[in-house]
Ligand SMILES: O=C[C@H](O)[C@H](O)COP(=O)(O)O
């Protein structure tokens with residue numbers, strides 16, 4: 130008689146599709162692959178200070194409605210083209226949400242938003258959406274939270290983030306060292322920036338990393354290290370977008386012999402979770418840019434079509450284009466923020482020319 134001592138707290142639901150099987154139904158075309166490689170190179174040049182434009186990662190806190198996501202992407206793609214001389218606009222396309230305690234964990238985990246957890250469908254939806262957004266000429270950014278699902282979408286991502294709750298995690302640093310796109314590390318939720326600098330340093334190294342391969346076989350990889358890791362200041366107990374905080378972060382980067390180039394997140398701890406305050410952060414950052422501050426390589430904004438956020442309530446229709454996770458700026462506010470950033474980025478570019 131077998132006596133089981135493990136798998137006591139799990140129930141097998143169903144098999145997970147493999148990355149290869151999924152890519153066969155939602156393939157990356159050579160044209161799109163080329164476009165993504167070019168977008169990554171553009172972002173890398175900005176992070177390295179060779180391109181003086183401002184990287185702008187902007188979009189919903191999370192994507193929950195494919196139709197609204199593509200609607201938003203169409204609007205943003207037009208602005209990417211309009212502002213291309215001064216801004217490099219990339220859309221936030223976040224499918225995995227790290228929760229403080231519990232809550233909806235994103236479109237991959239629960240695509241029907243109702244606790245039915247059809248992960249295979251979620252993965253397919255995420256891939257289809259990333260392809261549709263990239264088809265509009267708009268590169269995509271995402272948070273890599275789950276250690277398995279990244280293999281299903283990483284080929285479609287031009288910029289990745291490791292979130293505030295996982296920056297200190299060794300396996301996430303290993304994953305970042307393996308990723309083919311540039312990766313930003315958020316400071317901790319309490320505002321600790323040192324862990325993000327440590328993470329950038331760790332991700333630059335080669336690691337032994339275990340992950341499923343495209344066929345779904347558990348594989349031991351040797352990573353080559355990611356030279357394009359960088360810090361994202363997202364605030365904590367207090368905001369950290371002000372010029373003193375940015376100076377301090379740049380000094381710490383210099384001490385660690387890392388490039389003094391970082392991204393400032395207008396949301397989260399920097400907005401103290403009040404989405405409208407992202408506009409105050411934007412104004413402050415624009416002033417810093419106009420003064421010629423070179424340390425700010427990029428910014429992040431949480432934005433959707435409708436301002437604010439809503440709860441998902443069973444049986445009640447959702448407001449179209451409004452976030453179901455963090456509150457976001459609405460489209461008009463986003464347009465104003467991007468116009469302001471374009472002028473400030475141009476002023477900085479002219480000073481540095
Ligand atoms: O960006 C999103 C949220 O801030 C993060 O997922 C935490 O959300 P929660 O505190 O609502 O769980």
Ligand SMILES: C=C(OP(=O)(O)O)C(=O)O
Pocket residue numbers: 190223227272291292293294315363397
């Ligand atoms: C969860 C996010 O941010 P943070 O990790 O900074 O809380 C996010 O950007 O969606």
